[in-house]
Amino acid sequence: MAVENKWVNANAEAGRRGPSSALSGGKKVTVLGNFEIAAADSNLSVYKLARIPANAIPVPQECYVYADAAVDASDVDFGFYTNGPLGPQGADAIEVDKDILADGLDIASGEPITAGLDMLTTVAIDAIGDKVWELLGKTVDNKAESYILAMTANVAGGAAGTVAYKFTYILTD
Numbered sequence: 001m002a003v004e005n006k007w008v009n010a011n012a013e014a015g016r017r018g019p020s021s022a023l024s025g026g027k028k029v030t031v032l033g034n035f036e037i038a039a040a041d042s043n044l045s046v047y048k049l050a051r052i053p054a055n056a057i058p059v060p061q062e063c064y065v066y067a068d069a070a071v072d073a074s075d076v077d078f079g080f081y082t083n084g085p086l087g088p089q090g091a092d093a094i095e096v097d098k099d100i101l102a103d104g105l106d107i108a109s110g111e112p113i114t115a116g117l118d119m120l121t122t123v124a125i126d127a128i129g130d131k132v133w134e135l136l137g138k139t140v141d142n143k144a145e146s147y148i149l150a151m152t153a154n155v156a157g158g159a160a161g162t163v164a165y166k167f168t169y170i171l172t173d
Helices: none
Strands: 027-037 045-053 056-067 075-082 094-105 146-155 161-171
Touching: 027 045, 027 056, 045 075, 045 161, 056 094, 094 146, 146 161
Parallel strands: none
Antiparallel strands: 027 161, 045 146, 056 161, 075 094, 075 146
16 A cells, blocks of 8 residues: 555645646647847847746756857846846846846856757756746745846857857746
8 A cells, every 4th residue: 555645736635726727728829039149248138038928837858048149248147037127028037036037157168059058057957847926935925927038148258159048938817
């Protein structure tokens, strides 16, 4: 006879409604794109990639960054920003946590489409399945509706090149 026979989700075990992503899945969404880093881009440049809903759950092994061999950025981070006073398209996005997803990735030697670097390297195993607002340490009361996924080039490098990204998340209730 089995030693344990229980739900791993506490809400389900108690007979309550649990998060749909943990019990029955959710809608999978992928944001995919590319952009150019200019040779004149300076260190600490921020590249806003996409607006991600606060209730999105990043999917491990499905969030990658790619770069051609011309890119010379040897230290990039992936994390989240919010809108500054200029609104959704404003240049003054406010940092929430610039390296909550990845810290210090080196894309200077190029990362081909067949390889890529995992964009979720700093997400702890016990945070797998957490929503963006939970990863950021926010609460239901102080979370934003969405966050800006961004790459921060701590060391931009000084060479022009193309960077591409794929960010997949589960949209939940």
